[in-house]
Amino acid sequence: MIAASTRLAVMMFLEYLIWGSWLPLLALYLVGVLGFSGGQIGWIFATQAIACIAGLYFGGQIADRMVSTEKLLSVLHLVGGLAMFALAYQTTFWPFFGVMLIYQLAYMPTMSLTNAICFHHVADAQRDFGRLRLWGTIGWIAASWPFVFILAGKMGADLNAALSSIFTVAGLASVALAAFSLTLPPTPPAKREGAASAPMEALKLLRDPTMLVLFVATLMDALVHQCYFQWTSPFLQQAGLAENWIMPAMSVGQIAEIASMAILGATLARFGWRWTLTLGVLAHAARFFVFAIGDPLWLMVAINVVHGMCYAFFFAAVYIYVDERCPRDARASAQGLFNLVILGVGPFAGSLLWGWLGDVFRTPEGLVDFSRLFLAPASLALAAALLLALAFHPQRKPATS
Numbered sequence: 001m002i003a004a005s006t007r008l009a010v011m012m013f014l015e016y017l018i019w020g021s022w023l024p025l026l027a028l029y030l031v032g033v034l035g036f037s038g039g040q041i042g043w044i045f046a047t048q049a050i051a052c053i054a055g056l057y058f059g060g061q062i063a064d065r066m067v068s069t070e071k072l073l074s075v076l077h078l079v080g081g082l083a084m085f086a087l088a089y090q091t092t093f094w095p096f097f098g099v100m101l102i103y104q105l106a107y108m109p110t111m112s113l114t115n116a117i118c119f120h121h122v123a124d125a126q127r128d129f130g131r132l133r134l135w136g137t138i139g140w141i142a143a144s145w146p147f148v149f150i151l152a153g154k155m156g157a158d159l160n161a162a163l164s165s166i167f168t169v170a171g172l173a174s175v176a177l178a179a180f181s182l183t184l185p186p187t188p189p190a191k192r193e194g195a196a197s198a199p200m201e202a203l204k205l206l207r208d209p210t211m212l213v214l215f216v217a218t219l220m221d222a223l224v225h226q227c228y229f230q231w232t233s234p235f236l237q238q239a240g241l242a243e244n245w246i247m248p249a250m251s252v253g254q255i256a257e258i259a260s261m262a263i264l265g266a267t268l269a270r271f272g273w274r275w276t277l278t279l280g281v282l283a284h285a286a287r288f289f290v291f292a293i294g295d296p297l298w299l300m301v302a303i304n305v306v307h308g309m310c311y312a313f314f315f316a317a318v319y320i321y322v323d324e325r326c327p328r329d330a331r332a333s334a335q336g337l338f339n340l341v342i343l344g345v346g347p348f349a350g351s352l353l354w355g356w357l358g359d360v361f362r363t364p365e366g367l368v369d370f371s372r373l374f375l376a377p378a379s380l381a382l383a384a385a386l387l388l389a390l391a392f393h394p395q396r397k398p399a400t401s
Helices: 004-032 038-065 069-087 093-121 125-144 146-150 156-163 165-183 198-207 209-239 243-262 264-293 297-324 328-360 375-391
Strands: none
Touching: 004 038, 004 069, 004 093, 004 125, 004 156, 004 165, 004 209, 004 243, 038 093, 038 209, 038 328, 069 093, 069 165, 093 125, 093 297, 093 328, 125 146, 125 243, 125 264, 125 297, 146 165, 146 243, 156 165, 198 209, 198 328, 209 243, 209 264, 209 297, 209 328, 209 375, 243 264, 243 297, 264 297, 264 375, 297 328, 328 375
């Protein structure tokens, strides 16, 4: 039998290979192939948020109290894989929106479920989670490089057909993870007597002022993060980068993320929760201020190296912090609560806001004026960093469950 830690690493690899197969090029596909407007693109990206709101209850409540987490993970990835295959054949807005919503309803709960499985089977979350999560980053990078060859030299109808392969690759990976999930270490529901709703237990965490500040800062940074995924691929294309190099250019950040995840435990030990989280948010601000400059192209690509800090020092650290301060039988729902912000409410508001601003900030030639658009997320990130620096005061020792 393969060691549990190895199976968890493979789970994380496939989980993020799926996401990395389609998300970086989705906006380019929607603009260049389907011709959707900024507002329509915003609603397509908003399906993620709608799914997270539903997944907060169904994913967390079922995994915490009813069904083994690894079995639920398998079913959801099978449904998601079938939806991905179907997306390649949708050419108009409402059918595409509907199938994407089905996909997101299946996939989004798996983000918190995979975290919950890892936390259930590691001895020390601060030490071990970063090492497992970096395999997710490697999976994302692995998804991007084949498209250098798939899209190379293609134009017009050939390019459009090649871009649709993002859904086929994601569908195949989803089916593979659905099968592999059945080999994962058993993660049974906690079955605690008492409170009927694990999500409601998780919501009680916000009574703690420190947790509430983190919740608000997470919402702000999730808004900022959505702008990166929604507009970076069209931005890099407009800046002059060939389509087949857009995913590898964006994967520069994931390569840096490997190093950031590897040192996350040491960073938390050295600087503590407040300054580690603040540094992660400031990295977001730096990237968007550089994007707003818009030139030279090499700098627009190189600045993506800060993505490692954006994810590891903020989002991954948030997951660890939340896990340490939650009762055992509400941990999957607590992860789901913060996923509601990171992958739900923040991206929903961000999808509509950045889509609207993409239509507002147009040049006379009909192109998006990114130098103006990107100042908005940069400023919001600075505000979130200030909130953390002034108002986030976690206890030195985590509360016991």
